[in-house]
């Protein structure tokens with residue numbers, strides 16, 4: 001659903017403005033350069049651009065921030081994707097001996113897309129989203145963020161709104177960037193609970209003992225389930241959706257529940273009846289005894305595209321890229337404010353370009369003076385002032401904080417390195 | 425066979441301690457020269473063993489009793505069992521194990537696919553063998569190979585005991601108390617991480633001693649894949665040797681299976697025939713893909729690969745394939761322009777006309793069943809493996825399979841014999857008593873179906889004929905044809921033994 005104020009026909013006019021005055025190049029470079037800890041890390045990184053009319057150019061690479069900036073301002077890409085760090089400069093991939101050009105490192109990434117939930121949401125389908133089903137993304141972030149931090153020990157997780165119907169996660173820790181393909185797929189599989197395609201009805205099956213990871217995830221899902229699934233999606237309301245839920249319970253319980261539900265219409269009470277049946281079942285038999293948990297997970301648990309996470313050379317849409325269909329900017333999500341994050345209030349390119357044209361208020365002028373005084377480059381300064389005047393500001397500010405936290409960790413790395421050098 | 429005279433007794437004692445233990449990491453290549461007859465039989469026997477490992481892994485739950493019994497029987501049979509029995513002496517069996525492993529490294533180091541296959545089977549074999557050791561032998565093995573892992577303190581163990589018990593099957597609280605718990609980076613225990621059978625905290629996996637095999641296997645895998653890469657690099661001499669190269673190829677080929685990427689029937693099938701062929705001669709997996717392609721005018725990546733390569737394998741030319749996919753996709757949401765931009769490349773790629781010219785081989789059942797399972801929106805995979813039994817039942821009813829037939833198929837599915845279930849389906853739908861082949865490839869299913877239906881009409885019979893023998897050699901079970909292929913392989917082996925010992929030394 002394109003935002004009301006955005007018209008994709010205006011994109012060719014807006015993009016030059018965006019890349020000239022608003023795109024946060026210096027932070028972007030600061031991110032992908034990772035403190036210069038490893039040589040040529042930025043230079044060997046693949047970018048790919050989607051230009052007008054779906055023209056797709058891969059294997060772009062840049063030696064400096066300046067070069068990247070110039071090129072983006074020249075090409076004005078509709079969409080930017082980030083790929084791996086290669087053994088050689090990607091733009092010279094044709095000149096190196098075949099077989100030696102290899103993807104070496106990349107952030108561990110996750111892609112969660114609302115279209116993968118079509119069988120369990122009734123409000124929208126396909127590329128459409130609304131504030132009701134957005135809860136699914138909130139749950140996904142909660143569950144994965146916890147697991148990646150607590151189970152896998154990662155710290156630098158950048159969550160990004162894709163601009164349309166999903167979210168991405170970039171795990172930027174050094175350890176994550178160096179993971180092998182096998183390790184990436186093991187992590188992704190550890191995190192996947194919903195299995196099976198169009199030919200599978202029951203997609204979550206739990207067995208004893210329940211792994212701590214599943215317990216933790218369940219306790220997060222449970223917080224959202226009553227309001228999201230029972231009220232908003234009304235999964236125990238209409239007959240059709242009730243049948244869908246009942247197809248997930250063991251056969252012997254199904255009959256009982258069908259009868260019980262005839263005398264009880266309230267979704268919450270129906271759910272309570274179902275849960276009672278489940279706890280009774282837990283004491284008796286073994287098979288299918290966790291069915292109420294399985295239902296919650298099938299309806300709410302994050303659905304990852306494992307293939308995106310597996311490959312080191314897989315490309316993923318870059319933060320701060322524009323979504324050509326909706327015009328919205330792919331902005332980082334501050335998970336401290338996750339519950340109030342609203343995809344519909346994410347600024348579109350037309351909005352921020354318009355904000356730029358508004359005459360500035362005095363207050364803004366004062367504010368903009370507070371901006372990092374010691375930033376020397378005047379042009380840079382002007383650009384900072386520019387985005388500060390738009391609704392992009394808070395997202396850029398968050399990105400900056402994220403990078404600060406990372407900088408603290410690689411400073412440690414650099415120190416270690418220079419200590420080593422001293423020893424020689 | 426004049427080579428047998430070359431046998432030099434090269435200080436056999438210097439490697440004697442290698443054979444002290446039943447199991448080894450194959451860290452050192454054999455240094456002795458071996459006789460031709462040994463060389464042949466060693467290589468062929470180990471191939472048979474690895475093939476058995478592969479087949480058992482598909483038909484049975486790994487490490488279940490049946491799996492273990494069958495593997496033990498075959499190991500004994502091939503005199504590759506590290507256990508006591510009345511055949512060869514312990515030393516001789518261990519020597520055979522050692523040398524045969526190194527011979528196969530040569531044959532299987534050459535391509536990514538071969539390496540993957542070889543590593544997988546060797547690992548499964550190792551896992552089984554390690555499991556057969558008693559705990560004293562296990563400790564000795566760790567000690568001998570210098571494998572030391574960090575253990576956690578008693579206090580930490582107590583604090584985490586509940587989580588550890590809930591994370592790993594078959595450990596109870598009491599048992600955790602009695603055994604060491606190792607703490608390793610999660611990257612060193614990927615098999616446990618992937619299946620969520622270990623407790624993870626802050627990037628570390630907590631592994632009770634009984635699961636230590638995972639870390640050991642991980643070590644083994646790392647060493648083996650490094651070693652294979654090295655062997656591959658030190659083999660340019662083999663590549664230039666006209667006698668060795670075809671032989672090594674043969675060794676590896678006969679057992680990985682028929683290569684269906686070699687197009688034999690190009691252009692013999694017209695696009696109009698596909699609908700009717702899909703009902704008559706496609707295995708269920710392809711029929712399902714065909715049907716959903718016709719219904720949705722689209723298939724996601726996994727489906728395009730599985731189905732596209734299959735179609736290539738039955739003889740569609742590149743032009744036909746492009747036409748086939750384009751005409752279907754443009755009936756959906758994709759217009760011709762978008763198709764040419766976004767999808768045509770991928771199809772040309774499958775035919776090796778674009779990109780790295782990677783050779784895309786049609787997927788075997790094993791690949792369909794084990795890798796890249798379908799997720800939301802996908803129709804690929806193997807229906808016997810990836811469909812709910814209830815849906816599978818409905819589908820079979822819809823295809824007019826008799827109720828008794830359906831229950832036979834479902835019974836096989838329940839026992840996880842997916843390929844056998846598929847074969848049963850073949851028998852039921854082709855009205856044959858005993859299919860007389862061992863199914864391991866969707867394209868094989870197609871060829872057999874055409875043959876059973878008096879194939880001459882729709883695909884040229886003579887084109888299939890030469891495939892027959894090779895196909896069966898790749899088949900499961902020990903059939904006469906397999907013996908023949910093995911004999912064939914060993915004959916070639918006879919011509920190459922000469923220079924091989926020198927290669928071992930480099931690896």
Ligand code: SF4
Pocket residue numbers: 707708709710788789792793805806807808842843846864865866869
């Ligand atoms: S067993 Fe093989 S041929 Fe049969 S449906 Fe499964 S993958 Fe296809």
Ligand SMILES: [Zn+2]
Pocket residue numbers: 121123124128129130131132133134
């Ligand atoms: Zn919605």
